[in-house]
Every structure is written in C-alpha cells, then in structure tokens.
Amino acid sequence: GAVVSQxxxxxxxxxxxxxxxxxxxxxxQATTMFWYRQFPKQSLMLMATSNxxxxxxxxxxxxxxxxxxxxxxLTLSTLTVTSAHPEDSSFYICSxxxxxxxxxxxxxxxxxxxxx
Amino acid sequence: xxxxxxxxxxxxxxxxxxxxxxxxxxxIFNTWLWxxxxxxxxxxxxxxxxxxxxxxxxxxLTAQFGTTRKDSFLNISASIPSDVGxxxxxxxxxxxxxxxxxxxxGTHLIIQP
Numbered sequence: 508g509a510v511v512s513q514x515x516x517x518x519x520x521x522x523x524x525x526x527x528x529x530x531x532x533x534x535x536q537a538t539t540m541f542w543y544r545q546f547p548k549q550s551l552m553l554m555a556t557s558n559x560x561x562x563x564x565x566x567x568x569x570x571x572x573x574x575x576x577x578x579x580x581l582t583l584s585t586l587t588v589t590s591a592h593p594e595d596s597s598f599y600i601c602s603x604x605x606x607x608x609x610x611x612x613x614x615x616x617x618x619x620x621x622x623x
Numbered sequence: 624x625x626x627x628x629x630x631x632x633x634x635x636x637x638x639x640x641x642x643x644x645x646x647x648x649x650x651i652f653n654t655w656l657w658x659x660x661x662x663x664x665x666x667x668x669x670x671x672x673x674x675x676x677x678x679x680x681x682x683x684l685t686a687q688f689g690t691t692r693k694d695s696f697l698n699i700s701a702s703i704p705s706d707v708g709x710x711x712x713x714x715x716x717x718x719x720x721x722x723x724x725x726x727x728x729g730t731h732l733i734i735q736p
Binding site: 511513516541548549550551553556598600602612613614615616617619 | 656667713728
C-alpha cells in the first residue's frame with residue numbers, strides 16, 4: 508500500500524489566492540521530504556528539500572516566497588503556493604525516503620493544481 | 624548535473640508483446656531505480672538495483688544494472704493493458720542532487736488491444 512499520502516489530489520483556485528498541499532509519511536518518520544513539479548509529459552523537476560525542524564532548501568530558480576514549505580512534524584510537510592497565477596498550474600508531487608534506506612524514494616499521488 | 628538518456632521516448636505495441644527500454648549515461652551510477660507513473664498519479668517504485676550486474680525480477684518485469692554501471696534496462700514480458708503508463712529510470716551517483724537522484728525523461732508505453 509501507499510507509504511506517502513498527498514492531499515488534495517486536485518485543486519482549482521483563483522488567481523491571487525494561496526493553496527496548501529500536504530504530504531504525509533504514513534508508517535515512518537521522515538526528517539526529509541522532497542517536492543517536485545511535473546509538466547505534461549515531462550520528467551520530475553526537484554523544487555526543494557523539506558527539512559524537519561529547519562528551513563527548506565530550494566533548487567536554483569525556485570522562488571522561496573512563492574513556494575513556502577513547512578515541515579512541522581516528522582510525518583508532515585506542506586507546500587503552500589502563494590499568490591497563485593495561471594503559470595503555477597502544474598502537477599506537484601512529494602516524496603520521502605524510509606529511515607535506514609539511502610536511495611529508493613516513495614512518492615505521493617500528486618496534486619493537480621489549476622489556477623484560473 | 625549528470626544526464627540520463629532514456630529510450631525509447633514512446634512505444635506503441637500490441638497487447639501480449641514484450642517491451643524493452645533502457646537508460647544510459649556517460650557517468651557511473653551506484654544505484655538504479657525504475658518507476659511507473661499512471662496518469663494523474665505519483666510514480667510507483669517497480670525495481671531497485673544496487674549492484675553492478677544485478678538482475679532483478681518483479682512479476683513480469685525484469686531489470687538489470689549494467690556491468691559498466693553506466694546503464695540499466697527494464698523488460699516487460701507479455702504486456703497487458705494495465706502496463707500503460709510512463710516508465711522512469713532514476714540513478715544515484717556520488718555527489719548527487721539533494722534527493723540523490725537523476726531522472727530519465729520517461730518512456731511512454733501505449734498498448735493497442
């Protein structure tokens with residue numbers, strides 16, 4: 508079964524509003540989670556690393572103030588898209604790695620964001 | 624960063640046919656992963672390979688870690704309609720990115736009944 512849960516699966520919002528996406532590890536504690544963006548028929552693009560108890564680290568070109576990340580607990584990371592615009596419409600996916608494993612990432616089911 | 628070349632980009636096959644796809648790189652990787660992504664879903668891990676030359680099966684799927692550590696292939700035998708989706712390879716190398724992985728661009732598998 509799923510080990511990483513993401514919510515909501517779909518969201519439609521109006522331009523200028525903010526949207527929060529949740530990512531939960533279901534049966535393990537994740538000190539680190541990752542957020543990706545995926546455009547249609549493209550591969551996953553890493554946006555940022557969510558670190559429990561400290562600031563997120565962002566990949567080059569990703570706006571920190573636009574994509575706010577909070578890793579409030581060992582099982583929950585949130586991505587907030589602030590002041591959303593139509594160009595922020597995309598598929599957002601989170602992932603986490605089980606403690607003690609070094610490579611295989613488990614992904615959430617993704618969130619389809621549409622900004623009108 | 625390191626580049627992974629995944630091919631083919633897309634495949635149109637008949638149900639029941641075998642499928643083969645691969646990923647190559649000019650750099651050495653120490654782990655290879657294969658994921659499948661259904662439309663509107665997140666990627667699901669199919670097979671993980673940790674040693675050069677390793678051959679691993681998961682049902683009708685078989686994947687191998689190339690002996691040069693620069694490539695990997697995934698085979699699907701006797702394809703069925705639910706095999707449709709996008710298959711991604713991912714590799715890990717020393718000094719990799721924050722998530723430790725480099726992803727291929729994906730192989731779109733389309734099955735004609």
